Amino acid sequence: MKKKKKNVVTDEKKVNIVMGTKQPIVYYKHSYHVYCPICNHDFIGSDYLKTVFKDNQKALWLANMVTHHRHSHITWWNKCWGWHGGYYREASHFGNYDDEKKKVNEQAKRVIARKCADYLVLHGINEDVFSMLQNTEEKTLEVVKKVFKTHEMPAA
Numbered sequence: 001m002k003k004k005k006k007n008v009v010t011d012e013k014k015v016n017i018v019m020g021t022k023q024p025i026v027y028y029k030h031s032y033h034v035y036c037p038i039c040n041h042d043f044i045g046s047d048y049l050k051t052v053f054k055d056n057q058k059a060l061w062l063a064n065m066v067t068h069h070r071h072s073h074i075t076w077w078n079k080c081w082g083w084h085g086g087y088y089r090e091a092s093h094f095g096n097y098d099d100e101k102k103k104v105n106e107q108a109k110r111v112i113a114r115k116c117a118d119y120l121v122l123h124g125i126n127e128d129v130f131s132m133l134q135n136t137e138e139k140t141l142e143v144v145k146k147v148f149k150t151h152e153m154p155a156a
């Protein structure tokens with residue numbers, strides 16, 4: 001009988017290994033790709049954000065993630081500002097675009113902090129990086145600090 005209990009690589013572990021080796025940002029000739037650990041895919045980074053965060057790759061990753069989260073992970077946001085936007089905005093008592101965007105961005109930062117905890121710790125994307133983004137609230141920074149306290153550095 002074979003006993004191979006040791007070193008069993010579960011699917012979850014495999015995913016973590018792949019995630020850990022994925023760089024937050026990869027540059028190409030005319031564009032750059034940003035890695036999203038939530039959907040495990042790359043997406044094309046924003047040219048505008050690149051000019052804002054040209055000296056800080058971690059903040060650039062995070063800023064792209066916040067935008068990506070709003071556009072790809074929150075379907076109701078797209079409903080509100082898409083084709084039938086007026087109807088949805090009225091139905092959900094939407095306020096002004098900028099206020100709503102601020103609120104949604106803050107929620108996105110906290111979701112990213114929770115869902116990408118291991119990835120953030122591994123790449124050192126800590127509360128200092130979060131505080132570089134616009135309007136980051138104390139409440140959000142607390143979530144990030146907690147993530148860094150409760151998640152160990154994953155073994156490479």
Ligand SMILES: [Zn+2]
Pocket residue numbers: 036037038039040068072073
């Ligand atoms: Zn994603």
